[in-house]
Amino acid sequence: MSTPSADDPLSRERAHLTSSRSALRAMREDVESLDIRDVTANWVNAEVLARQIDDRIKALADLSDTPLFFGRLDYLHAPGAEQAEGAEGEQFYIGRRHVHDGDGDPMVIDWRAPVSQPFYRASKKDPMDVGLRRRFGYTGGDLTAYEDEHLSDPAETARTSKLLQQEIERPRVGPMRDIVATIQPEQDEIVRSGLGGTVCVQGGPGTGKTAVGLHRVAYLLYAHRERLARTGTLVIGPNRSFLNYIEQVLPALGELTVRQATVDDLVGQVEIRGTDDATAAVVKGDARMAEVLRRALYSHVTLPTEPVVVVRGSRRWRVPAYELETIVSELLARDMRYGAAREALPQRVAHAVLVQMERSGEAPDDRVQDAVARNTAVKAAVKEIWPLVDPAKLVLRLLAEADFLAAHAAGILTEEEQKAILWAKPARSVRAAKWSLADAVLIDEATDLTQRTHSLGHVVLDEAQDLSPMQYRAVGRRCTTGSATVLGDLAQGTTPWATRSWDEALTHLGKSDGVVEELTAGFRVPTDVITYASRLLPHIAPGLTPVASVRENPGFFDLRPVTGTDEVVAACTELLGNEGSTGLIAADARIPVLAEALTAAGLGYLAPGEETTRQTRLTLVPASLAKGLEYDYVVLDEPRAVVDGEPDERTGLRRLYVALTRAVSGLIVTHAAPLPDQLADSPTDLLTGSPTG
Template identity: 85%
Template sequence: MSTPPDSAMSVPDPSDDPLSRERAHLTHSRAALRSMREDVESLDIRDVTANWVNAEVLSRQIEERVKALADLSHTPLFFGRLDYLHSPGADQAEGAEGERFYIGRRHVHDADGDPMVIDWRAPVSQPFYRASKKNPLDIALRRRFGYTAGDLTAYEDEHLSDPAEAAATSKLLQQEIERPRVGPMRDIVATIQPEQDEIVRSGLGGSVCVQGGPGTGKTAVGLHRVAYLLYAHRDRLARTGTLVIGPNASFLHYIEQVLPALGELEVKQATVDDLVAHVEVRGRDEAAAAVVKGDARMAEVLRRAVRSHVTMPVEPVMVVRGSRRWRVPAYELEVIVRELLDRDIRYGAAREALPQRIAHAVLVQMERSGEAPDDRVQDAVARNPAVKAAVKSLWPPVEPAKLVLRLLSDADFLATHAEGVLTEHEQKTILWSRPVRSVKSAKWAAADAVLIDEATDLVQRTHSLGHVVLDEAQDLSPMQYRAVGRRCTTGSATVLGDLAQGTTPWATRSWEEALTHLGKGDAVVEELTAGFRVPTDVITYASRLLPHIAPGLTPVASVRENPGFFEVRPATADTADAEVVAACEELLRNEGSVGLIAADARVPLLAEALAAAGLPYLGPGEETTLTTRLTLVPASLAKGLEYDYVVLDEPRAVVDGEPDERTGLRRLYVSLTRAVSGLIVTHAAPLPPQLSQDQSES
């Protein structure tokens, strides 16, 4: 990585120094951005708003615009430059003059409206990510910039149209990929790869599922796709909304700065538990019960239970209006009820339609008798006490939480509606052992809240968003997929995950099955196999587990030039803890964070060993400091975390800590792939045979 020879020469005139010219353009671009922000801040809306509501809305929009135009001092305003052979969109006649565009995180223009920085999402920016020697896309030169603490310090050129210049690996790109990852997740706009860019720029109309192993950038791709869709379809998504769904609050905190750094401030974030928070979750299911409750068959049980509240009429409805009485016989009421059931619409929508249907039957009789009733008469009949009483009897209101409460506490009620769907054993598995009196006193588990959400949707349609991103999707149950799918029935979805990292008892077995539960069976499944985070030697070692935990998945191939530090250290039962402490002390001599990952049952013992050695440590989620850079992590909490260096204690114990070997091996795969720069594996017990085969220990 260096500037070309002409920029390295000692030239007294800064105007002849390309690096100085680029720095000058950066200075002018920052000044232009500041002017854009000041123009917005100086807007006077006192004479353009009709009332205080409009003024409030407009003021809030101005505030958001000001935030979007913030100049982040340590975030490069532009990271690349494209020199076109011809003007984009022109006839490209021979001799036509090309244009130059600086590619950055947001659009910046000067006082005349001429662009100084082009948004990375604009069509004219696309060749920055996809142009190559084989297909230059009319690009003569692609320039990448290097920054140090926000200052432009280097650049690197690729002459794509020059056949004499051999293609070379970008050193700046490689350094950016291998830059230590500390603090919250950052955007990857400067390093998006062609296969990632294809996913990012896929259209709003279709859903995409991204299968990606550790460090392949699938989360970043999903977030950048949201940013791209907001750029390309802003008006539509402003009306319908967007949502990013993550596995837990810590994960959402880790990624929350990515979209704001790209100028997108309106995207909401939530966990699946947030979406279905109809009741307070205070209980916890055994794994067997959670598996049954999360099974898609529960949707049919709930549908039956909801519809069971409908009863067939046995008496007519008598409507009195003035001196006349109008009688709707029971058989005619039954026809109306059965027609509504056959339509299979939402329970609540059918209940609202029923009084109008009964009223219509009365109006037909009125017309036959020579009267000429209008819509006002029909509405009045629908509100008649006799009609209201009939509706309450035939189609009573259903409270979803009470319905689920009865299913889980009333064996006969459950058996009636689960017949032929759940086995007797499965029914007993999900029944509560003690009677529960009320919704508030029940100790609801997380899976119960999902059932209530399903029942709620059976009664009243769930609001649909324009686009939903679902991350770490491999750990969702079929019923959780249905809950997410309800939030994007009229929109699209980006599903992100890795089948090899599924560690719940109900983990996803195939994306095709998962997408069917989500309601997006036509989604395109893409696989990312280039690894940007995990060192080569580490991912190669961890990939030995893939044939046993996710047959058919392509192993991740690290693109990092630095193979990373990796070592397997055997120990004895007497020296195991001391070996772990020694490994931590060794890695702490380097810069960066260190994670000690161990089976949950081993954590208290290792905590004592660290304390005895005088090594301070943190818990998962706590931020490292200058004096405390070591984190002790239970294997069950390692997913989604990353450290510069990792010490993995006793792989066999990690596997044995799970209810079955397959889940244990997946937990081990997750634990092995948390390191960014180096990994030490220590063990006194024999390694799992799936890991130790063909292994040469150091």
């Protein structure tokens, strides 16, 4: 690795950085100076164009502490001229966005461009026509070092990049950062996979699966900008704290239009004021409920027993009951959505009337058919045969009326399962009902049975292992005509209905042809920490490949018996002496006690999702909200309490596995109670450690 001196290339690279920043500023100023007063036809177009210009200005922002480029590629030959003798290769600087000079010549190439791919994929074994790959080191926004790999030089052996390791292990303060400078070949392959296919990424702690999913969205928006601008993209996370943590990644890459939500946000048609016990939640989340809902909905359709008589002028046109029955049976056989079939029914009846008119010598047109479809007699018949059904009222009736549920769950749910989901105190109205989150998903399913849910072009689903089959169906409805990126870790499933296999999950999502990829190289969790946490894998996810840490810095790991909260606070104070963020993770029931102890000691702290600052770097994290978050240093309080805080031991051990693997640089486990048996046989060389060494 090279450092500044009078005769090395660093000064030239700094000059290119300065020129690139000036060029980016000029690009931004060009957009800011646009005058659109005379180029729009109306105020609506003006508003749309003004918003697009504003987004473009934001995308061209030069973040002072974010490197404009992080690498350089020197190609051996000009593109397409590999065989041309003497063809001179080009030099490209790789960065977060495209920057060009006043003549339009590129000064920085977007990392997503095809010409940038060898920065992530090229190797000594396959240099991809790259002679030199240069990585840059930064302190804040200042270029301070560079490192070269001569990929096509047989005399130079492959070696681990020091700058790459430093970037991976750099302390984290604030929200999640992008990993655009450190994407590994196996991650890049997933990032650049096509829009047409669904990809499921199984990745243990620290393997970068969340970052891979977010960077895949950024790549797809680059490669399919126009299509995704029409169809839309969505990132789904497990909770609001997680979304707050990741919300800056895509804007840092210049992507400002990707919506972020939780599954609960998507299905939020009713106010959530109730909760389910685990048994009821499991049944309500079971995919079989979809068929129960379908049966209940279509039970409202009744075959006609009376004819429809349409009066037009002096003529009366009669559609007999048997013909109406044929029309209804045909609509049912087509497996149309309930609402679409209901809308088609009056048109079918009107068509039957028009056939009679034509047979009698009349020549009716489409206007006549529409008029007949709106006829009072036809409308009355449709209301009787195929009535409107409110999805929330349908679910309310299923959960409140034992006979109605039994009629439509027969042969699907057992009597015990039906009893588990019936409300003890039935609500009288949708507004008065104490809906649970699982109920909201049922209403969403019923709504989709009535009318098609809008489909997006691409959906990223993170921490997917915690979704129920019905929740997968809710997400799948949002990308029926698009694709998905599913991210998760089977070992971190902490709900009673946690995913058992990705094949099963993809089936519920409606993407059974999705490809499952596995990431097993750990870049964020220290070796000693992941080794210790992996002791739980045989008990929580038998057969799952443990994460293998590739960190050069092993970090530290320390088990500390304590007698009270004062020692827990002392451990936090000790870790805050290091650079970076610190998380105190504990069982949810222990949070009030620890909050009081921190306040008494004068230690300020944040809640999960709040942005850490140089002044406040400690976050107090309930174990139930720790998933997906990471901190440079972690104090894990009372592992036994984390396990006991869950309804069963296996779920508790999975929650503990999550909590143990949130640390990037070091972990202190404090405990007054005995450790869980699955961890009690810790090797003696892991019992002590030093946060500073």
